[in-house]
Amino acid sequence: MRQYNFFTYILTNYNKKVLYTGVTNDLNxxxxxxxxxxxxxxxxxxxxxxxxxxxxxxxxxxxxxIEREKEIKGWTRSKKLKLIEQENPNWSFLNQQIMEWPPLL
Structure with missing residues (x-):
């Protein structure tokens, strides 16, 4: 059976003040x-x-x-922060785990 990969993800800006939740089949x-x-x-x-x-x-x-994305988008900011801090307590930018960062043209 083929294994598919879809991702629900949260992005932030450099100051970590804004959160964005999305879904994709190719995170990179x-x-x-x-x-x-x-x-x-x-x-x-x-x-x-x-x-x-x-x-x-x-x-x-x-x-x-998609269901998870909708669920998270419906949460309060404090609940989203708890989710992030459970997995990523230092708020490290995980981009380098996924791709060369910053991306090159």
């Missing part, structure tokens, strides 16, 4: 798109410079990843 590519504004020039992540990965979770099925 999606981080690149956020960083270079490939998604849209007027997107939330471009506007607030949310390029830094602080949490992610792998799912085998897209519907599970």
């Amino acid at each position: 590519k999606r981080l690149y798109e956020h960083y270079f504004g490939v998604d849209q020039k007027e997107s939330f992540t471009s506007k607030y410079k949310c390029y830094y990965l602080v949490w992610f979770e792998r799912h085998q099925y897209i519907d599970h990843a």
Whole structure:
């Protein structure tokens, strides 16, 4: 049986003041798109410079990843902070675990 990878993830800006929750099937590519504004020039992540990965979770099925994204988006900020701090207590930027950071042109 084929193994699929879908990801629910949380990004923040450099000052860690803004949180963005998303879903993708290619985390490396999606981080690149956020960083270079490939998604849209007027997107939330471009506007607030949310390029830094602080949490992610792998799912085998897209519907599970989307369900989790919706769940997290419905949470209060404090609940999101607790989720991040359980897995990443130092708020390390995890981009380097996924790709060369910062991305090169």
